[in-house]
Amino acid sequence: MSFEFSKIKKYVSKAKKLANMPPNLATPGIMADKLIEDFSTVPGDYLHLTVKKAATLPLIKAVDNEDGRLLILFHNCDLYGVEERPIVLIGKGVCFDSGGYNLKHSNMHEMKFDKAGAMSVYSVIKACKNQDFPRPVIAILPLVNNKIGSSQTFPGSVITTTLDRTVEIRDTDAEGRLILADAIETAQRMFNPEIIVTVATLTGSCANALGEHYTGMFSNLIDCPDVTRNPLSTMVFASEKAKDPIWPLPVNKEHVKNLKKSKVADIMNYNKKECGGSSAAAFLAYFIEDTPWIHLDIAGTAWKDDEATGRPTALLLTWLESMVKEGN
Numbered sequence: 001m002s003f004e005f006s007k008i009k010k011y012v013s014k015a016k017k018l019a020n021m022p023p024n025l026a027t028p029g030i031m032a033d034k035l036i037e038d039f040s041t042v043p044g045d046y047l048h049l050t051v052k053k054a055a056t057l058p059l060i061k062a063v064d065n066e067d068g069r070l071l072i073l074f075h076n077c078d079l080y081g082v083e084e085r086p087i088v089l090i091g092k093g094v095c096f097d098s099g100g101y102n103l104k105h106s107n108m109h110e111m112k113f114d115k116a117g118a119m120s121v122y123s124v125i126k127a128c129k130n131q132d133f134p135r136p137v138i139a140i141l142p143l144v145n146n147k148i149g150s151s152q153t154f155p156g157s158v159i160t161t162t163l164d165r166t167v168e169i170r171d172t173d174a175e176g177r178l179i180l181a182d183a184i185e186t187a188q189r190m191f192n193p194e195i196i197v198t199v200a201t202l203t204g205s206c207a208n209a210l211g212e213h214y215t216g217m218f219s220n221l222i223d224c225p226d227v228t229r230n231p232l233s234t235m236v237f238a239s240e241k242a243k244d245p246i247w248p249l250p251v252n253k254e255h256v257k258n259l260k261k262s263k264v265a266d267i268m269n270y271n272k273k274e275c276g277g278s279s280a281a282a283f284l285a286y287f288i289e290d291t292p293w294i295h296l297d298i299a300g301t302a303w304k305d306d307e308a309t310g311r312p313t314a315l316l317l318t319w320l321e322s323m324v325k326e327g328n
């Protein structure tokens with residue numbers, strides 16, 4: 001089987017345009033409505049999207065109990081039959097990140113770009129729909145604002161997730177990993193994914209380590225015996241082909257162990273003693289249950305000179321093409 005996306009640049013531009021939107025015009029509610037309307041213009045199955053309110057999602061609710069939500073978009077999925085397992089793409093959609101009670105202290109205007117992961121994933125599933133990509137794909141977009149205010153979660157709070165894991169929120173500015181964890185639990189509980197890819201402007205540490213050229217890549221597939229034939233190496237080749245550079249960084253049990261030192265919960269969302277990019281990835285890894293997983297930390301690459309770059313849209317589209325060609 002062979003499949004190629006045309007007009008990749010068009011989808012990169014779309015992701016850019018959405019990520020550039022100012023926070024007053026791109027609240028979670030406004031963005032959800034906008035994306036639903038845009039996605040509905042493409043003819044397809046009736047059941048092509050669903051929206052879950054924050055009330056049913058404990059970690060999303062802990063970050064934004066007013067406007068938070070989870071948007072789920074489907075392409076080519078037969079949700080009632082036993083069909084091919086879907087590729088699940090999860091994008092962090094923090095429409096504005098003030099840090100919450102752990103308030104940020106510099107360059108806060110840039111935090112409108114904290115939704116770039118979700119906007120890139122949206123653009124990718126729109127391309128799949130427009131061009132009839134031959135495999136099932138699900139996009140899961142947690143959309144929130146991380147604000148300050150009397151109803152915001154205090155550092156030290158303990159939240160119980162849908163699957164009864166307990167999380168101590170040590171730092172309210174480490175909110176991206178919380179909303180992604182809710183999305184990961186939802187994906188595994190409902191969709192039996194073949195693979196999960198998380199895309200997020202997740203850590204300043206990753207941006208500091210790799211600069212603005214390389215997206216950080218983490219995965220539980222690195223130790224896979226046949227590493228040359230797995231979706232991770234396909235991602236590396238796609239990166240070269242798309243000229244959308246990535247660089248591997250480690251995530252392992254030691255990083256997870258460091259987050260399990262909470263005295264009041266199963267895991268904490270932040271422990272300053274550990275390297276930030278790997279630690280954030282480890283938090284996500286804790287929620288992944290034997291599902292192949294690739295995590296792209298785009299904190300250094302999602303915007304440049306006050307403008308979104310649209311990355312990693314080209315990478316993801318090229319990777320999806322390769323997943324079809326190689327029969328992965």
Ligand SMILES: [Zn+2]
Nearest residue numbers: 097173174175
């Ligand atoms: Zn934050």
